[in-house]
Amino acid sequence: MKSQDETLEDWCRALLQAFELEDVEVDVNEVLALAGVAAHSVVRPAAPLTTFIAGFAAGMATGSGQAPDAVSMQAALGVARALAVDYAAVDPTAAGQSGSAASEPVRTDHSSGPSTNSGTTSA
Secondary structure, eight states: OOOHHHHHHHHHHHHHHTTOTTTTTOOOHHHHHHHHHHHHOOOOTTHHHHHHHHHHHHHHHHHHHOOOOHHHHHHOOOHHHHHHHHHHOOOOGGGGGGGSOOSSOOOOOOOOOOOOOOOOOOO
């Protein structure tokens, strides 16, 4: 029987292969750590949302030529982690809220907010 870590690594490889991204290195533990920070600093459902958006931002940064894969991923993970921690500091009740959707709309414009092009390369 496979361990959870082996299963996650296999799943990650299968996803990368399905998206024809076999050459992309994913630090599964780093992604899971970000999910944990988001879940405990914001609300539990923020975990998959945060990791998806960080991954999307990293892909956009790499695709636009702003930075190579590893740098883009580390920068996006770092920005998301810092934002989640700051969110908890600003709203200490956030992690204690129920999993229901927030009443305020989510900003989708790109005029302000964190950028993966911040030069941050480590967590």
